[in-house]
Structures are given as structure tokens and as C-alpha cells.
Amino acid sequence: MHTELQRLTRSQAARCKPGIVHLGLGAFFRAFGAIYVEDAVRRSGGDWGIVGVSLQSAGTRDRLAPQDFVYTVVTQDPDGGETLRTVEILDDVLVAPEDPEAVLASMSDPSTRIVTLTVTEKGYCHDPATGTLNFAHPDIEHDLENPLPKSAPGFLVRALQRRRSKGRPPFTVLTCDNLPENGRLVRRAVLDLAGRIDPPLAEWIAAEGRFPATMVDRITPATKPDDIERLAGKAGCRDEAPVLCEPFRQWVVEDDFVQAYGSDARPDLAAAGAELVADVTPYENMKLRMLNGTHSSLAYLGYLAGHETIAETVADPVFARFVKALWRDEIIPSFAPPEGVDIHAYADALFERYSNPSIRHRTWQIAMDGSQKLPQRILGTITDNLDAGRECPGLMLAVAGWMRYVGGIDERDEPIDVKDPLARELQGRLEAVSSPDQKVAALLAMREIFGSDLADRLAAPVAQAYTALSERGARKSVEDLL
Ligand code: CS2
Numbered sequence: 001m002h003t004e005l006q007r008l009t010r011s012q013a014a015r016c017k018p019g020i021v022h023l024g025l026g027a028f029f030r031a032f033g034a035i036y037v038e039d040a041v042r043r044s045g046g047d048w049g050i051v052g053v054s055l056q057s058a059g060t061r062d063r064l065a066p067q068d069f070v071y072t073v074v075t076q077d078p079d080g081g082e083t084l085r086t087v088e089i090l091d092d093v094l095v096a097p098e099d100p101e102a103v104l105a106s107m108s109d110p111s112t113r114i115v116t117l118t119v120t121e122k123g124y125c126h127d128p129a130t131g132t133l134n135f136a137h138p139d140i141e142h143d144l145e146n147p148l149p150k151s152a153p154g155f156l157v158r159a160l161q162r163r164r165s166k167g168r169p170p171f172t173v174l175t176c177d178n179l180p181e182n183g184r185l186v187r188r189a190v191l192d193l194a195g196r197i198d199p200p201l202a203e204w205i206a207a208e209g210r211f212p213a214t215m216v217d218r219i220t221p222a223t224k225p226d227d228i229e230r231l232a233g234k235a236g237c238r239d240e241a242p243v244l245c246e247p248f249r250q251w252v253v254e255d256d257f258v259q260a261y262g263s264d265a266r267p268d269l270a271a272a273g274a275e276l277v278a279d280v281t282p283y284e285n286m287k288l289r290m291l292n293g294t295h296s297s298l299a300y301l302g303y304l305a306g307h308e309t310i311a312e313t314v315a316d317p318v319f320a321r322f323v324k325a326l327w328r329d330e331i332i333p334s335f336a337p338p339e340g341v342d343i344h345a346y347a348d349a350l351f352e353r354y355s356n357p358s359i360r361h362r363t364w365q366i367a368m369d370g371s372q373k374l375p376q377r378i379l380g381t382i383t384d385n386l387d388a389g390r391e392c393p394g395l396m397l398a399v400a401g402w403m404r405y406v407g408g409i410d411e412r413d414e415p416i417d418v419k420d421p422l423a424r425e426l427q428g429r430l431e432a433v434s435s436p437d438q439k440v441a442a443l444l445a446m447r448e449i450f451g452s453d454l455a456d457r458l459a460a461p462v463a464q465a466y467t468a469l470s471e472r473g474a475r476k477s478v479e480d481l482l
Contacts (some may be wrong), residue, residue, distance in 0.1 A: 001117060005232050008067045008239040010088055016041055016049035018091045019267075021107050021171075022086050023152050024039055024119035025052035025060050025093060031073050031220045031245040033116055034178055036272040038089035043270035049091040055119060055152060063240040069093060072242040076358035083247075096155070100148040104112050107159035108166065113261050114157070116174045117186065119152045121372035122421050124179070127370040128375045129451040131185050133192035134204055144196055153189040158460035160194070160209065161201050169260035172210045174253075178292055180284060180376040183213030183254060205282060217285040217291065219353060220245040221361040246359050248349075251275070252283040282338040289331050290343075291350055293377040294323050297394070298354075299366035299403035304474035305412055310361045314354045318479045322394065324351065325482060330392040334384040364417070370402045370424040371449050386457055393465070400460065401466035401474060403443050406430070411473050422446075436467045 020037065023027055027151035034050060041048050052069075054060050064071060069090040075083045096103050107115060121128070125137040133153065134140060143154030160170050173190065175182045221436075222254070223244055232238045251274040257265035270276050277283070295310065302313030324478045326349040337343040353359075378395050383393040406426040408416050420426065429442040440463040444455040468477040 005236065005238045007084070008070055008072065008235075008237050010068045010070045011086065012088060012322040015091060016089060017047035017111065018049040018051050018106075018109075019047045020050045020114045020116055021053060021103075021112050022050050022118070023053045023055060023155060024117055024123060025054050026118055026120075027118070027223060027245075028216075028218070028220045028245040029118040029176065030071060030087070030090075032216060032218045032249060032251070033118070034087055034089050035073060035085075035249070036251055036269055036274055037267050038087055039272035040267035040269050041089065042272040046264070046267050047111065047173045048089070048267040050089050050116075051091055051098070051112075052093040053096055053103050053106075053154075053155075054093065055096045055123070058098065060241060061095050062260065064090065064093050067239065067241070071236070072231065072239045073237065074227075074244045075240055075247045076244055076356070077247060078352075078356045078358060080358055081307055082234075082358075084231070097150070100150075100155075103155060104148070104159050104162060107155065107171070108162035108168070110173050113258065113265060114172045114174055115156065116176055117152060118176045120177060120369065121179060122299075122369055124186060125151050125153055125176070126185065126189055127448050128372050129448050131181075131188060133189045134448075135192075135196075138195065143193065153186075154191045156186075156190050157194045157197060157201070160190070160205055161198055164201055165202050169258055170205060170209045170449055171302055172212065172257040172265065174212055174214065176214055176216045177355045178216070178288060178373075178376070180288060182284070182378070183211040183256075183280075187211035201322075202335045204276045208258070208260075210256050213280040213284065214254065214304075215252040215280050215287050217251070217287055218245050218249040218303070219359055219361055221359055222365055224360075236249050244359075246353055246356055248353055249273075250287075252277055254278070254280045282336060285335045286337050286341065286343070286346065288376050289335055289381050290327065290346060293331060293381055293395075294326055294350070294476045295366050296373055296377050297326060297401070298323060298397035299363040300370070300398060300405045301474045303363040303367055303416070303477055304401060304404055304469070305478075306411070306475075307363055309359075310354050310363065310366070311359060313363060314351065315357075316475070318475055318482070320351075321482050322478045323354070324392045326394045326398075330385060330390075330394050331381055333388075333390065336383045367402075368404055368419040369421065370406065371420050371426065371446075372401070374402060374449060375451075379450065382458070385455060391461075393461065396458070396461040397465040397469070397477060397481060400431065400440070400462050400469055403440060403466055404469050404474075406443075407439075435461045436470055440466050
């Protein structure tokens with residue numbers, strides 16, 4: 001018999017006053033940043049409630065509003081055990097396209113001292129190969145002309161403009177996206193845009209603004225409709241917006257926040273387990289290359305081989321050997337790990353995390369937006385290897401795997417639902433030519449992905465890998481490589 005379950009409700013009458021506006025309220029931030037902030041407030045206090053902003057659609061707000069913005073985070077253990085935690089740190093959710101004015105008002109409110117972001121790689125509207133703002137991006141073109149913006153850089157610039165005109169200090173911009181030197185990247189996007197809109201504003205931001213870099217890590221697969229049903233049965237109340245994640249989490253934050261707020265510049269993140277350091281770069285390199293680099297490699301090749309999730313892919317002995325070889329032979333030799341980190345133990349721990357069968361992280365989900373991810377995840381590692389005279393056949397195969405994937409037809413001749421801001425251009429280029437060499441050359445010519453000097457160096461090895469994939473399929477190509 002179907003029983004009507006009650007909705008999830010807030011347990012504490014008193015809510016935390018807002019101090020953070022978060023742009024891009026996806027599952028990752030709700031399972032990650034929100035937890036750290038809530039823990040910091042529980043341990044050390046402070047007015048750090050979070051106003052979430054969806055930059056695209058109303059879905060998350062519509063699910064969260066009837067339950068007063070409270071939701072469940074479910075950590076999933078390898079043995080099938082689950083821990084449910086109710087998160088109450090969200091104060092409100094705004095939907096930018098519906099009411100950009102409300103978003104700017106919240107960002108320029110005196111109580112807002114930090115704006116955090118998880119807008120994904122493409123949300124910075126930059127050129128992935130160079131890190132500069134793409135002024136030809138339609139949202140940036142719009143934001144140059146209109147005081148009510150659409151893009152994340154646009155909201156940051158217009159909100160900072162309001163703060164400056166009201167004599168308020170800027171907020172700290174704390175990006176939580178998987179981009180190299182992410183603090184510097186968002187700073188550059190903001191200064192590029194402000195420089196065109198209001199040059200004195202750009203000078204003020206350059207002097208007063210703070211853009212700490214961060215390394216973020218927690219595997220958070222998308223929630224599926226049956227998860228919602230299953231959890232409702234388990235919890236005895238209905239949450240329309242739960243998020244699922246692995247037990248592991250790590251946040252390394254550069255301790256450089258706007259000084260005008262004194263000791264009130266940030267929540268006590270250290271009390272919540274975050275590491276506050278002077279330089280995040282070695283952590284970022286490690287995480288982007290070791291985790292995200294192999295995630296993307298497994299996603300393209302695993303998908304082509306017919307594997308639905310990362311756990312399924314690494315349960316296949318061929319792919320298990322492949323990912324271990326990637327770490328050992330191609331990735332670990334390419335960078336200097338942070339001091340005190342045993343990088344081989346880090347790789348072993350990653351393998352355990354990938355193998356967690358409770359985490360159903362789809363290869364298709366990770367394969368998304370490859371044009372924006374490849375440079376920092378894989379191409380930098382390849383460049384460093386080639387510069388040092390080392391070959392890297394595994395990563396070349398991964399690049400070729402991406403090229404096969406974006407071609408849009410899998411190994412059983414079924415269509416692939418390719419999600420990428422450049423999908424149309426990628427497919428157009430592939431369809432315009434016929435031989436593997438030409439197809440590879442056509443994609444390598446995309447400077448916004450490969451820059452200006454990598455194409456020549458990749459042409460022969462990637463074409464060879466692409467041919468192997470076309471003739472023998474992904475699994476056999478991986479096996480032959482080992
Ligand atoms: C993944 C990441 O979707 C992806 O591209 O590689 O989101 C990954 O799960 C996280 O970075 C883990 O911290």
C-alpha cells in the first residue's frame with residue numbers, strides 16, 4: 001500500500017544569517033562546500049548561512065523551496081551502508097534568469113562577505129587553452145551591454161560595481177571548480193570583463209579583491225529518480241533533492257580573504273577539516289592530474305567499451321591495470337606532489353574510491369564537456385612528459401578516446417548523447433573528413449583546446465591510437481597497450 005510520506009522539514013527554528021552567496025547550486029556544492037560551512041558554523045559559530053543561486057534553471061529551487069531549503073546528504077560506503085545527514089545551512093535559493101536583480105541585491109548586501117562558485121569549467125566563459133575571457137561568448141557579449149547579467153563573471157563584476165559605488169568592501173571570490181590555478185583564472189575573467197565595462201572598477205578589484213585558489217575533492221554522482229524513492233522509504237520522509245556522495249572529502253584553500261572584514265572574513269573552515277595553506281598549486285596539480293585526468297580517461301574509453309559507471313570500468317581487469325599504469329608511468333612522473341604526500345598511497349586510495357560499487361558515477365556524466373576539461377586534466381601532463389622526453393601512450397589513447405566519443409557513434413553503432421559546448425563544431429569537423437589521420441588533425445587544429453604548439457606533437461601518436469580504437473575497439477586497444 002502506498003503511504004503518503006511527510007516532507008523533510010527544518011529541525012532548528014533559528015536559522016543562520018546569510019554571509020555567503022553561492023553561484024551554481026549543483027549536487028557537488030551541496031555535498032561539499034555546504035557541509036564544510038555548516039560544520040564550521042556548528043563548531044565555531046558565525047553568520048555564514050548560504051544563499052544559493054541557480055544560473056540556469058529553476059529545478060533545484062522548485063524542489064528545495066517546499067522543504068524550506070533543507071536537504072539530505074547521503075554518503076555511500078563500499079559495503080552498501082549509507083549515512084544520512086540533514087543539511088540546514090541553505091537560507092534561500094534564487095534563480096538568476098527569473099530575477100537577476102535579486103541575485104545582484106544579495107551579492108551586494110553588506111552581510112555577504114564571500115561568493116563561492118561551482119559553475120563548472122564552461123561557466124567561466126574563458127578560452128580553455130589560454131585562460132583568458134572569451135569576449136565572443138554570447139553571455140559575455142550580453143553582459144557587456146546589459147547591467148543585469150547572465151554569466152558568472154558578469155554577476156561578479158556587476159555586484160562588485162554596486163559594492164564599490166556604495167562604499168562597501170568587495171566580497172572574497174572563492175571558486176570551487178576543477179580548474180588549474182582556479183583563483184587566478186576567475187580573477188582574470190573578472191578583471192578582463194570589468195576592464196571593458198568600467199576601468200576604474202577593474203583597478204579597485206585588482207587592489208582590494210581577493211580570489212583564493214582551492215582544491216576540491218568529493219565524488220558526487222547525479223541523483224536519480226529511484227534514489228529519491230529509495231531514500232524516502234528509508235528516512236520515513238520525502239526529500240525531493242537529496243545528494244549522494246562518497247565518504248571521502250578534501251578541501252585545500254589558499255588563506256587569502258578580503259582583509260576589511262578582519263576575523264569575520266571567513267567561516268572557521270579549518271575546524272571543519274579544510275586545509276588552509278599558502279599555496280594550493282601542488283595540491284591542484286595532484287588532484288587534477290591524478291583524479292580528474294584518469295576519471296576522464298576511464299570515462300571515454302570505458303564508455304566506448306560499454307561500461308556504464310567508473311566502478312564497473314575499474315572492475316574490468318584490463319581497465320584496472322590501465323589506470324594503475326597511467327598513474328605509475330605517465331602521471332606521477334609528470335609533477336611534484338605536495339610536501340609530505342605519499343603519491344603512491346594517494347593513487348592506491350584513488351583506486352579504492354573508484355572501486356566503490358555503491359557510487360554509481362556514470363562514465364557518460366564524466367565524459368561531459370570534454371573540450372573544457374582536457375587541457376587541465378590531460379594535455380598539461382602530456383606536454384610535461386613530452387618535454388622530458390617521455391612517451392605517454394596511455395594518455396594519447398585517452399585523447400583519441402575523447403575524439404571517438406565526440407564523434408557521436410559508439411562501438412555498437414548506437415548514437416552517443418554528446419554534451420559539450422563545442423559539440424556541434426567537433427562533430428562538424430569530424431564529419432567533413434574521412435581518414436583517421438584527417439579526423440585527428442581536424443580536432444587538433446582547435447586552438448581553444450590544444451593551444452598553438454601541441455597539435456604537431458600529438459598528430460602521429462593520437463592518429464595511431466585513433467586507428468587502433470576504430471579497428472579494434474576500446475577494450476582491445478587498452479589491452480594491447482599494456
Ligand atoms: C569528475 C569530477 O565529472 C567529472 O568530470 O571527474 O567531477 C570528480 O568526480 C570530482 O572532481 C571529484 O572530486
